[in-house]
Amino acid sequence: MVGAAHIAAGAAIGVATKNPWVAIPAALVTHYVLDMVPHHEYMPQGDHLTSLTKGQTGHMLFRAGADFTIGMLATAIITQFNIWALMTAIVAIIPDGLNSLGVLAMQSAETKPPSRLQRMFIAQRKFHRLIHFKKGPYDAPLWLPLLIQVLPMFILLWFVVRLVSG
Numbered sequence: 375m376v377g378a379a380h381i382a383a384g385a386a387i388g389v390a391t392k393n394p395w396v397a398i399p400a401a402l403v404t405h406y407v408l409d410m411v412p413h414h415e416y417m418p419q420g421d422h423l424t425s426l427t428k429g430q431t432g433h434m435l436f437r438a439g440a441d442f443t444i445g446m447l448a449t450a451i452i453t454q455f456n457i458w459a460l461m462t463a464i465v466a467i468i469p470d471g472l473n474s475l476g477v478l479a480m481q482s483a484e485t486k487p488p489s490r491l492q493r494m495f496i497a498q499r500k501f502h503r504l505i506h507f508k509k510g511p512y513d514a515p516l517w518l519p520l521l522i523q524v525l526p527m528f529i530l531l532w533f534v535v536r537l538v539s540g
C-alpha cells in the first residue's frame with residue numbers, strides 16, 4: 375500500500391485518541407490491517423528486491439522517499455502540525471521501514487548466522503508478507519493507488535481533524 379495512505383491513517387488515530395498508550399499500538403495495527411485490504415502497489419514486492427539494478431533501486435528509493443515526504447507534509451498541513459498526528463503517522467509507516475531492514479538481514483543471513491536483532495527483522499518481514507494482500511497488479515499506473523488509497527485516507531484525516539477540533 376502507498377506509504378502516504380498508512381501515514382494518513384496513523385495520523386487520524388493520533389488526532390482522534392491523543393493517548394500514546396492507545397495511539398501507538400493502534401497505529402501499528404492499522405498498518406497490517408490496511409495491507410490486508412486488496413490494493414495496488416507502485417513498486418515491486420518480494421525478495422527479488424535485492425536483485426534490482428542500481429538504476430531500479432534508485433528509482434524505487436526516490437518513489438518511496440517522495441511518498442513519505444509528501445505524506446508527512448500533507449499530514450502536517452491538514453492537522454496544522456499536530457504533534458500526535460505526526461508521531462502516529464511515523465509509527466504507522468514503521469513496518470515498511472522494518473521490511474527493508476528484513477530484506478537486508480535476509481541478505482546477510484545467506485553468508486553468516488543472523489544476530490538476534492536481524493532474526494527479529496526477518497520475523498517481522500515474514501509476518502508482514504504473510505498477512506499482506508497478494509494478488510495485486512504491481513505494475514499499476516501511479517495515479518490509481520493515489521486515487522483509491524491516498525485520497526480517501528487524507529479525506530478521512532481531514533474529517534477527523536474537523537471533528538476533533540470542533
Ligand SMILES: [Zn+2]
Pocket residue numbers: 375405409469470502
Ligand atoms: Zn506494509
